[in-house]
Amino acid sequence: METCDVAVIGAGPAGVMAAWTAARTGANTILLEKEAHPGRKPCAEGILTEVLEDAEVSADPKFAINRIKGAVLYGPDEKKRVNVGGEGYILDKPALLNVLAERARVSGSALEFGRTVEAVTRENGHVVINGKRGSEPFSLKARVAIGCDGTGSILARQYFQRRKYQVIAAFQYDMTGCRVEDESKLEIFIGHKKAPAGYVWIFPKGDRAANVGIGLKGSGAKMLLDKFIEEHPAVFGDAKIERTQSAPVPVGGEVDEYVSDNMMLCGDAAGQVIPLTGAGIHTSLVAGKIAGEVAGKAAVEGNVGSKRLQAYQKRFDELWAGKISNSLKALESFERFSDEELNVITDYLDGQDLIEMAHGFSPSRAISLLVKHPILAMKVAHQLLGS
Ligand SMILES: Cc1cc2nc3c(=O)[nH]c(=O)nc-3n(C[C@H](O)[C@H](O)[C@H](O)COP(=O)(O)OP(=O)(O)OC[C@H]3O[C@@H](n4cnc5c(N)ncnc54)[C@H](O)[C@@H]3O)c2cc1C
The missing domain is CATH 3.30.9.10 (D-Amino Acid Oxidase, subunit A, domain 2)
Known part of the structure; x- marks a missing residue:
């Protein structure tokens, strides 16, 4: 059976970052992707400039x-x-993912495209990953598995609750x-x-x-x-x-637990998306970056229990949990407004107010403006302030 320290499942934004940072710690890392090339999943491909800064790449007209x-x-x-x-x-998201995957490879990660993971089991302090390369079965033993395999994540379905998902x-x-x-x-x-x-x-x-x-x-x-x-x-x-x-x-917000013994979830698999906008490239890249580093170091140290791996959840949540949950509250509130009320809201608010709500920043100015409106006051007070 093949062995490695860190197996990353899925070469989306989370996976290509996780493979890079895990390999950089010196951990023996393999990235498994079912497609022949990254980036097949549809995406509107919009990002803010700071996303590339967090991905640690300069803007290149190639992507x-x-x-x-x-x-x-x-x-x-x-x-x-x-x-x-x-x-x-x-x-061009596939082009960006190719650049990031290549960077992971140069840092020492193996890139295994065309490998579909079908089952993961936890055995004696390791995980065993079974799947297919074409029609050929493969088995891989890893100290840590990072599920970056999107909404249908195998790891999430087998080992995590995802109650709010x-x-x-x-x-x-x-x-x-x-x-x-x-x-x-x-x-x-x-x-x-x-x-x-x-x-x-x-x-x-x-x-x-x-x-x-x-x-x-x-x-x-x-x-x-x-x-x-x-x-x-x-x-x-x-x-x-x-x-x-x-x-x-x-769009249901981050799942409560996305780390356990030998295992982590990142990106869409963990619900790490800004609910009101559906934007998940930034959060997924950052989650993968942190998770790969924590998993790599933990595997090299030989301590891959959930307590050690929690460092990833702690660091990610410090950066994003508040924004994701504020944006979820804003989404739940906006869903309840009628089209007529939404017309009034867009009339009242300016772009900065809307972006703050959408991104889950503290929308205090927007709330103070809306509560001055006679029809919206009660509804906004109840929904935004009370939620
Ligand atoms: C239509 C649409 C438009 C969007 N537009 C935007 C946007 O403009 N801006 C933005 O920020 N976000 C957008 N998003 C959200 C964004 O695309 C995701 O949040 C982001 O791609 C999640 O990254 P990820 O790495 O977690 O997972 P994914 O990008 O879903 O990648 C998962 C990878 O895992 C692989 N995989 C899955 N199962 C297996 C398996 N069993 N074995 C091996 N590999 C497997 C998949 O092939 C895939 O490559 C959009 C989403 C959709 C659907």
């Missing part, structure tokens, strides 16, 4: 394909446009020939008629290409996105759908 200078948010009636600040990029459907078209007003701005459309408890996005990639998608609670994603496209002929009149993809997004 940072369109510079973004803010976003425009439309209320349900689309009468008011709220300009939201913030700089970032639209990525909740996913919504996201559906996306890669389109060409779109006529967005300003290709340096993201466009976001809210409203329950358009996207129940979610939103529609247009993330421009440059040269009239864009990721156009919808995230929502419930069913009907394709039908609602098609309707949205039909209702915006100025943007989509000449546009062409190049590819259709869908995937779940976890």
Whole structure:
């Protein structure tokens, strides 16, 4: 049987970072990915600039394909446009993941693409990972397994409770020939008629290409996105759908426990996503970075019990737990507002207020503005302050 110190399952943003930092500690590390190349999962590919800083890479046109200078948010009636600040990029996410995977390889991690993990068992202080490489079975013994294998995580399903875990459907078209007003701005459309408890996005990639998608609670994603496209002929009149993809997004907040003896979960597998926006690239990269380092050091020390591995949960939660749970509260509140109320809210708030709510920063200014409104006061006070 093959052996290693740290086995990372999944080469998404969490996995490529975890493999890198684990290998850097000197731990014998293997990254297992079922696909032949990273980045097959659909994504709108939008990030803020600081994401690349946390990933410790410089923006390279190879993967940072369109510079973004803010976003425009439309209320349900689309009468008011709220300009939201913030700089970032639209990525070619597979290209970024390739760069990060290659960095992990150069640091000493083995990259095993085309290997599907099917079962994990804990045995005498190790984990044994069984799976297939093509049709060939393989077994691998590791001191620590890090589950970076997304919403359907094998490790999560077998060994973790994930009681609060909740996913919504996201559906996306890669389109060409779109006529967005300003290709340096993201466009976001809210409203329950358009996207129940979610939103529609247009993330421009440059040269009239864009990721156009919808995230929502419930069913009907394709039908609602098609309707949205039909209702915006100025943007989509000449546009062409190049590819259709869908995937779940976890929006129920972080799971309570994501570390146990010999095991850790990172990224979507652990619910580490900002619930109101569905953004998970940043959180996943940071989680993987911390988890890999803790797992690598623990494996080299020969102490891989949950107490030692908890250092990862502690460090990640210090950075992100508050933001994720504040954003979850904001999502739960916004779900309960009607479209008419959302029109008033977008009228009242400016972009900074909205971004603070969405990202889970303390939205004190937004709350103080909203509670002055006669209709919204009670509802906001009850939902935002009381939750
Ligand atoms: C439509 C859509 C749009 C999105 N847009 C954005 C956005 O614009 N910005 C943003 O920040 N976030 C966005 N997200 C969220 C973001 O994509 C995820 O939060 C992020 O990719 C999670 O990273 P991860 O590493 O945890 O998991 P994933 O990216 O899901 O990667 C998991 C990896 O594990 C592999 N794998 C799974 N099972 C196995 C197995 N059994 N054996 C081996 N390998 C396995 C998969 O092939 C995959 O490569 C979007 C999500 C969706 C669905």
